[in-house]
Amino acid sequence: MTKKRSKLIIRVVLLVGTIVSLFFVPWLLVKAWILPLPDTIQAQMDEAIDHGFEGMIVYVDQAGQPPQYFASGWHDREAKIPAKPDALFKIASISKLYDAVAVTKLVSDGRLSLDKTIADYLPEVSGRIENADKITLRLMIQHRSGIPNFTDAPDFWASPTATYEESLALILDKPANFEPGEDYEYCNTNYLLLNKIMDNELGYGNFQFIQEEILIPLNLNNTFSSVSEVKIEDVMSGYHVGHPFDLKEDDHGMLATAEDVGTFLRALNDGTVFEPGEQEIYSSIYEYEHGGWVPGYQSFAGYHEDLDAVVIAFYSTTDPKLYNWNLSEIINSRIAKILRKQKSSG
Template sequence: MTKKNKKRILRIALLVGTVVSLFFVPWLLVKAWILPLPDTIQEQADEAIGHGFDGMIVYVDQTGKPPQYIASGWHNKASKIPANPHALFKIASISKLYNAVAVTKLVSDGRLSLDKTIADYLPELVNRIENADKITLRLMIQHRSGIPNYTDAPNFWANPLGYEESLALILDKPANFEPGEDYEYCNTNYLLIGKIMDNALGYSNFQFVKEKILEPLHLNNTFGSISEVNIDDVMSGYHVGHPFDLKTDDYGMLATAEDVGTFLRALNDGSLFEPGEQDIYTSIYEYEHAGWVPGYQSFAKYHKDIDAVTIEFYSTTDPKLYNWNLSEIINSRIVKILKKQQEQ
């Protein structure tokens, strides 16, 4: 089957899946919420598979306890390969945490300024992005720029695009609001931030991430693209109503749950930063994140009250994001299990 036909099928699947989801998923959310709480995270992961997820990975790093590596369902459904807790996974927008740290380090080094604008850094976009002379690097990091979100373009997810093609989707469009006057999560902000970092560095910003974040933390299982890995190491991803495995689509960073957990621990305890950097980071971005691309949902969070990092990966998505809501319910139950275990 040609790539063009696969894209057409994915677009149709988005519509079909929407109709199917409307009839079935809300009741599943209620069921997931009211079921008795299992004794273990493994049981909860197995329960998630019963709710319709094809595969799930959980990593827990809780101070004073050995790390937990949990998997349930399929690594590859077609080949009947069981889920592997050490598999690579597309972490989607969790990568924004790494980008924000990279910006922090470049600002600390004096190579970037949070108060310079798109007009300063990307003058070619003046008159192509509204308010380019007012939108600062700080506002882009914080999703307060007002720039339209390129991933909201119709059928965007059926066709992964490069920088120029993605940017073209929002050029010459009106701003959604004046810079700094509102908040709207926007992937275009980080598309532009990546370009700004590339220009300041003179090389790929992911190489900088690798040198300043991944290597110091010994994160050997974090990668910038699907092209850098053995595809068999990547957990398969599935979208409701779409018949094909989506793991070969290139949507940015991949990592194991353990690597993401190690990064998140270092981010939250400050060991990732040089003197003065954490104050900069705290002023511009958050300390937890989630991510979504077709076939992949990912969550990374630190729970201060139990001093635990939890990473959850789900290998099934749906058009109406009911599976996202279901994931959040399961995540909350995992934390309840950890708290219950701590009390025993």
Template sequence: MTKKTQLIIRIVLFVGTITSFFFVPWLLVWAWILPLPDTVQGQLGKAIEHGFDGMIVYVDQAGKTPQYFASGWHDREVKIPANPHALFKIASISKLYDAVAVTKLVSDGRLSLDKTIADYLPELVGRIEHADKISLRLMIQHRSGIPNFTNAPNFWAAPTQSYEESLALILDMPANFKPGEDYEYCNTNYLLLNKIMDNVLGYSNFLFIKEEVLKPLHLHNTFASLKEVNLDDVMSGYHVGHPLDLKTDEHGMLATAEDVGTFLRALNDGSLFDEGEQEIYSSIYKYEHSGWVPGYQSFAKYHKEMDAVVIEFYSTTDSKLYLWNLSEIINNRIVKILRKERNKQTIN
């Protein structure tokens, strides 16, 4: 390669870097480079300044009293301040609870990870491609290749309200890939898993989760739907460009940050499992999760190096996921603050 060619390549790379830099939203850059606040509460205040309507954080560090943080609005229309104990739509964090329920049913011999959609839902043979090859294990791990019903055009403008309506969005569609040959996050997997559990149990699988998970952990603020709660206890949710509060839209499970944190701690330390169950769970799913529905972003993660569970709820979303990227920056900064606090305590 000649020196002239090398120079041209360097110029092209430089121009490309500069160009891409200008396409990065400046607020993301600003949120990333700002000096780190001294406290978690200070970082929540910055999150509100960046455009979130409300935020809740719960921190459970081993050896310390759990901490509760909130900033912004619980309901911005009537100016009710954010409440750290408010109920929140946890969206896909609920998949962790589903995976635990499947684990317990497999351990009891009522489900098999190697049986297929054809075995449990024979009516879908010929309607879902490869139904005879898609096992429960592949569905739990998002390796089924089934199309995602929430990817249907304009889905979030008019979400489906039943199993039948949701399933109809993907029936007779070609698979995105052959079972087990790729990975694609897909809500249809868990739609079908929930139906299979309901059929095997003969009743709602959430009642099973309530008996086997929530009650033993004393989680009294985790619910299946809005029908079970007082709406005033639910944090309002807002979507950029949409004028109305989205609190009344039904999107599945709700919980307080504390309840999610208690569950996540028990999931990670294994205390919610009976003998042999944790080995099954570890072979099929992960130990952290995030969630998104219009108006609500949620994150649940265990940080092993600090032995800390951190739950973050944000009550504002947008269609381009700019606010999702912003929330991930804020989450990382919260963890940095917690590490700094921990290091100071260790030194002292």
């Protein structure tokens, strides 16, 4: 076979592969990416609703400007209540930022050590969590423990666990996914254990500590640990593709307004949430922005250093294949582009 013919065959194979791969790419994602960029955030959000999201909230805190509040779509689709920028929303794994700050404060106070292990703090799980004597708090915070993720259990979201014990039971006696510190894998079990360790050290629920050390000092009066603490009508409805019912009454942890999350994220990034010496500890263990997902609710807390802008984006529709997650990330990037365009022209 000649080199020319060989190269032609390779090109044909690559072309066929590209065509096949494009066939499996949701065209909605391509459309969302290539559409002309709107001039305003509100127009971009309205476009996102046209893409299939039931509701959306955005909060922007940009240095030198007053905060901006946006909403589009439905707060409650069935009741035909329009989206509200001050609605409560399930922030899911964004709560890990609050947990990491709480651990930081306890480490700074000498009450916890980043270098002590699960076995040191929870001896009852030794022998039931592989490498419990090697997995430190630092590794758990950084998702480098190798512990299996309890929310990856088959059909977990069809019937979620309600207690620490039920959640932990899903991973006990399971083999590690990798040796501690040798890889990275996002794992909710890490924070399940960290919360238990904090509870034990404090002698009370760690959310009370978060309230006292984070929420109250920052005047965050619209951040809660559970839907049981709020008026359900204040919670934005959440919808999951293929599921017929509103999911707002399901309890999946912390809720907050976009403004409260934005205020916290600003304090996290400018350091005002910390006492002297704490930010150095935090910077060595965790990140300064986060996303969150539970059925019906996607949340993003981002900081754009070039704009000195905090952007919080809430989307009230999820789907089994996470296409809406990818779509959300495209919308988020376009919102940032709009802010940069506005800044350059303003």
